[in-house]
Amino acid sequence: MKDIAELALDIAASSGAAYADCRVVQRGVQALTVKNGSFAEVSSFEDEGVGIRVIVDGAWGFASVGRVDADSLEEAARDACRIARASSRLRRHPVRLAATPVAVGVYATPMERDPFEVSLEEKMDLLIRADEGMASVPGVTTHEASLEFVREHRFFASSEGSEVEQVIVESGGGLDATATSADEVQTRSFPNSFGRHQLCAGYEAIEAMDLAANAERIGAEAVALLSAPPCPTGRLTLILDGTQAALQVHESCGHPTELDRVRGDEAAFAGTSFLTPDLVGRFRYGSEQVSITADATIPGGLGTYGWDDEGVGAQRTVLVDHGLFRAYMSSRETAADYGWSSSGAMRAESWNRIPLIRMTNVNLEPGESSLEEMIATTAHGVYLETNRSWSIDDRRLNFQFGTQNGWEIRDGRRVGLVRNALYAGRTPDFWRSCDAVAGPSEWRVWGTVNCGKGQPGQVIHVGHGAAPCRFRGVAVTAAG
Amino acid sequence: MGLSPPDDLAALADSILERVGRDRAEVVVVEHDRALTRFARNQIHQNVAERSRRVRLRLMGDEQVGVAEIRGDMEGLEDRLIASAEAARRLAPPGEVTPLPRPDAGSDGPVAHTAATAECTPEWRAEQAAAVASVAAGAGFEAFGACETSLTHTVVVNSLGVRRHAESTSASLLCVTRGESGWGYAARHHHDAGRLDAEAVAAESVETCGRNQEAEALEPGAYAVVLSPYAVADLVGHLADLGFSALARQEHRSFMRPGERLMSELVSIADDASHPAAMPFPFDDEGVSTRSVTCIEEGVCASFLHDSATALREDLPSTGHALPMPNTYGPWARHLVVAAGTSSPDELLAECGRGLYVTRFWYVRDVHPLRTVITGMTRDGTFLIEGGRLGRPVRDLRFTQSIVDALADVRAVGRERSIELDEGERALLVPPLCIGSFAFTS
Numbered sequence: 001m002k003d004i005a006e007l008a009l010d011i012a013a014s015s016g017a018a019y020a021d022c023r024v025v026q027r028g029v030q031a032l033t034v035k036n037g038s039f040a041e042v043s044s045f046e047d048e049g050v051g052i053r054v055i056v057d058g059a060w061g062f063a064s065v066g067r068v069d070a071d072s073l074e075e076a077a078r079d080a081c082r083i084a085r086a087s088s089r090l091r092r093h094p095v096r097l098a099a100t101p102v103a104v105g106v107y108a109t110p111m112e113r114d115p116f117e118v119s120l121e122e123k124m125d126l127l128i129r130a131d132e133g134m135a136s137v138p139g140v141t142t143h144e145a146s147l148e149f150v151r152e153h154r155f156f157a158s159s160e161g162s163e164v165e166q167v168i169v170e171s172g173g174g175l176d177a178t179a180t181s182a183d184e185v186q187t188r189s190f191p192n193s194f195g196r197h198q199l200c201a202g203y204e205a206i207e208a209m210d211l212a213a214n215a216e217r218i219g220a221e222a223v224a225l226l227s228a229p230p231c232p233t234g235r236l237t238l239i240l241d242g243t244q245a246a247l248q249v250h251e252s253c254g255h256p257t258e259l260d261r262v263r264g265d266e267a268a269f270a271g272t273s274f275l276t277p278d279l280v281g282r283f284r285y286g287s288e289q290v291s292i293t294a295d296a297t298i299p300g301g302l303g304t305y306g307w308d309d310e311g312v313g314a315q316r317t318v319l320v321d322h323g324l325f326r327a328y329m330s331s332r333e334t335a336a337d338y339g340w341s342s343s344g345a346m347r348a349e350s351w352n353r354i355p356l357i358r359m360t361n362v363n364l365e366p367g368e369s370s371l372e373e374m375i376a377t378t379a380h381g382v383y384l385e386t387n388r389s390w391s392i393d394d395r396r397l398n399f400q401f402g403t404q405n406g407w408e409i410r411d412g413r414r415v416g417l418v419r420n421a422l423y424a425g426r427t428p429d430f431w432r433s434c435d436a437v438a439g440p441s442e443w444r445v446w447g448t449v450n451c452g453k454g455q456p457g458q459v460i461h462v463g464h465g466a467a468p469c470r471f472r473g474v475a476v477t478a479a480g
Numbered sequence: 481m482g483l484s485p486p487d488d489l490a491a492l493a494d495s496i497l498e499r500v501g502r503d504r505a506e507v508v509v510v511e512h513d514r515a516l517t518r519f520a521r522n523q524i525h526q527n528v529a530e531r532s533r534r535v536r537l538r539l540m541g542d543e544q545v546g547v548a549e550i551r552g553d554m555e556g557l558e559d560r561l562i563a564s565a566e567a568a569r570r571l572a573p574p575g576e577v578t579p580l581p582r583p584d585a586g587s588d589g590p591v592a593h594t595a596a597t598a599e600c601t602p603e604w605r606a607e608q609a610a611a612v613a614s615v616a617a618g619a620g621f622e623a624f625g626a627c628e629t630s631l632t633h634t635v636v637v638n639s640l641g642v643r644r645h646a647e648s649t650s651a652s653l654l655c656v657t658r659g660e661s662g663w664g665y666a667a668r669h670h671h672d673a674g675r676l677d678a679e680a681v682a683a684e685s686v687e688t689c690g691r692n693q694e695a696e697a698l699e700p701g702a703y704a705v706v707l708s709p710y711a712v713a714d715l716v717g718h719l720a721d722l723g724f725s726a727l728a729r730q731e732h733r734s735f736m737r738p739g740e741r742l743m744s745e746l747v748s749i750a751d752d753a754s755h756p757a758a759m760p761f762p763f764d765d766e767g768v769s770t771r772s773v774t775c776i777e778e779g780v781c782a783s784f785l786h787d788s789a790t791a792l793r794e795d796l797p798s799t800g801h802a803l804p805m806p807n808t809y810g811p812w813a814r815h816l817v818v819a820a821g822t823s824s825p826d827e828l829l830a831e832c833g834r835g836l837y838v839t840r841f842w843y844v845r846d847v848h849p850l851r852t853v854i855t856g857m858t859r860d861g862t863f864l865i866e867g868g869r870l871g872r873p874v875r876d877l878r879f880t881q882s883i884v885d886a887l888a889d890v891r892a893v894g895r896e897r898s899i900e901l902d903e904g905e906r907a908l909l910v911p912p913l914c915i916g917s918f919a920f921t922s
Binding site for chain 1: 514515516517518519520521522523524525526527528529530531532533545546547548549550551552553554560564565567568569571572573575576601602603605606607609610613622624625626628654655656658731732733806807808842843844845846847848849850851853855856857859876878880921922
């Protein structure tokens with residue numbers, strides 16, 4: 001890999017690049033799905049290629065090729081330089097990069113059990129047992145259990161002398177049970193929706209999920225939801241479980257603190273941000289209970305690594321400190337606009353995409369409460385679990401989320417299951433209404449595997465540490 | 481752009497089939513040459529190109545199936561692909577395996593393809609961006625957007641004799657324009673890059689942006705609406721995903737009730753992969769010819785889309801709407817065509833009388849799939865309609881609305897249609913619509 005990268009950098013330099021970096025990526029994915037008692041998918045995906053990013057005449061160019069030989073590399077490096085020259089035709093200000101230390105080293109995801117060394121038989125046995133558990137519940141009409149494992153070996157080198165090699169391993173799994181009636185379709189997922197929960201970890205992460213032991217329970221919950229009453233409507237106290245809190249953080253704090261959105265780089269697609277730079281250090285984003293960090297160093301998170309895809313070291317950035325908006329996630333280019341240093345959040349989906357500012361692990365820091373205490377001190381409200389729908393505007397202010405499961409709370413007790421719950425609000429009003437966050441014992445790192453951004457589109461895996469949390473006076477209703 | 485000659489891709493696929501030596505195997509080879517120039521604040525800020533090849537092998541036997549896919553032209557590709565697929569097949573639990581399709585009589589056309597699109601250069605894309613930026617700057621605005629061109633070769637072969645090949649192109653130019661206090665939007669998509677017309681895209685976006693300044697808040701509620709084709713594409717794409725697939729019906733999660741009128745008789749929706757304006761493509765991911773299927777006919781639920789698996793369950797032929805098999809998603813509509821009406825843009829506004837004009841929706845997601853309830857935001861230009869004419873801008877609103885209910889209340893359909901690409905990059909040929917009531921919730 002090192003030889004390939006150095007060759008690409010040499011060609012880029014001889015083609016006029018003032019700066020160049022090269023990423024060589026090998027990726028392997030194994031996916032297994034059992035649906036309705038028979039297998040739906042046993043597949044493997046291998047991916048290999050090189051991406052070369054250059055600055056020529058003050059402008060960016062990028063070319064990628066899925067062939068790792070000298071001729072292809074030379075063509076790609078020259079293409080990148082030609083593309084950069086074309087970019088410079090419509091460029092008023094030359095690209096500037098914030099300084100960063102030259103990075104040299106290796107990083108590998110810590111793990112106890114390499115998932116690619118675990119036999120397919122063991123994995124299939126787990127899926128079949130989990131699928132059977134869901135199928136055992138009368139009324140469950142569709143049931144699906146899946147596993148996915150990723151190993152990514154990537155080498156980054158830059159014309160500034162950085163050379164880092166990383167091996168990232170991810171393990172994920174999940175269950176979905178669906179029950180239907182004439183006028184309802186209800187699905188329950190475990191441990192999270194969007195197909196699975198995933199971590200940067202070995203097979204021990206799958207074992208810890210205990211999928212088979214939870215299969216019957218989520219099947220029963222899907223069936224029970226068919227006849228549950230609709231979620232109550234009104235300005236209510238809202239308690240979110242950790243998975244929904246993670247999504248709330250993702251959409252309403254993670255995305256608006258991406259500095260490229262603030263600059264307008266994503267205005268044509270993903271949108272901009274209500275968190276403008278003049279608000280740093282002055283804007284009350286949330287209540288005193290709300291502290292949010294972007295931390296690429298925590299164990300297990302899907303945004304945990306040694307260096308980002310610009311060779312900037314993994315770090316922890318406090319985005320919101322006890323309610324006060326403090327900082328952004330940034331790249332070398334965006335940070336340079338403000339005289340800051342990069343927060344090390346540039347990530348590319350694979351070799352064929354440029355790095356963009358992406359979430360690392362954006363975490364709602366643990367508080368001092370507990371789910372039990374929050375429920376016990378709620379007169380009337382709802383406790384909502386597991387995301388079902390999500391939508392937010394292009395500035396990340398106006399949101400509406402729905403969940404699979406809900407419990408009505410009266411006088412400090414869960415009094416019954418409710419279905420089709422929706423809640424809506426405006427980001428700062430919502431976070432300012434937060435009056436409790438559960439403590440470290442209920443705080444978990446969740447994996448989000450469907451975060452999309454950019455043109456051409458890139459889907460990246462990000463992490464979110466979160467615990468159950470409570471909000472007062474939220475607009476809650478039922479869908480449909 | 482430079483891709484392998486089609487014969488080379490077919491030879492690769494044949495070589496894999498021959499080496500597998502099984503009587504039930506399928507090879508799909510897709511080669512891409514794709515470039516995209518992105519601009520923001522009247523400058524190019526990202527500019528990328530990708531050349532890649534994906535080879536996918538589906539192996540079947542002993543009631544087992546295994547799949548392997550490789551992207552990249554790596555050493556020992558054929559050996560690795562075959563070994564991975566065979567390992568997966570051997571360990572898959574035995575069960576019902578959908579047979580491979582046999583050759584049908586379909587031809588490898590029509591295909592959305594223009595040779596000149598494949599020759600577009602980074603300099604040409606930069607010229608399009610510059611043309612858009614120039615118009616925006618001339619109006620005192622900033623332009624943001626992207627110009628993309630791509631060439632794709634697709635080969636599908638299987639051991640029962642299916643042999644399909646297509647060479648397709650696509651080109652897109654979109655522009656979001658920013659003024660002091662509001663935005664505008666325009667986009668064009670075509671297989672012929674020469675038809676994008678950067679000046680027209682910029683002029684439309686700038687015109688919307690110019691009208692969309694100093695928007696005022698509007699009380700949420702139910703309003704009559706005129707939806708632009710951009711917005712209609714979002715509605716129709718979500719409707720198709722929620723119910724047009726035979727798998728959705730088989731799993732009891734489709735809103736469709738065959739033979740029953742659920743929508744206005746002004747509404748007819750088909751998936752027509754041969755329509756010349758809908759980015760035509762002749763076959764699906766199994767190499768089955770894609771047939772035109774009318775899903776909604778004058779408001780009445782008609783037919784469903786099938787792949788081999790759903791078709792087998794109902795003893796029907798596949799309609800050629802398969803995604804890579806096997807999968808849990810089911811058949812997918814890729815060429816949605818909504819029948820045109822008779823109304824001019826002014827007549828749509830007049831029919832609306834008082835209500836809202838929506839340029840575009842954003843972040844549309846399902847809320848209650850069976851009832852086709854979705855939510856999303858308006859974006860880049862929402863305007864009051866008063867006295868049957870376009871009026872002042874209003875701030876973006878969230879809607880939460882049943883698509884079926886909205887399409888049951890269609891008052892008029894535009895006579896001019898345009899081609900849109902939704903988030904899944906599928907083509908939709910759609911007209912603007914006037915709808916009697918649409919629920920804006922915050």
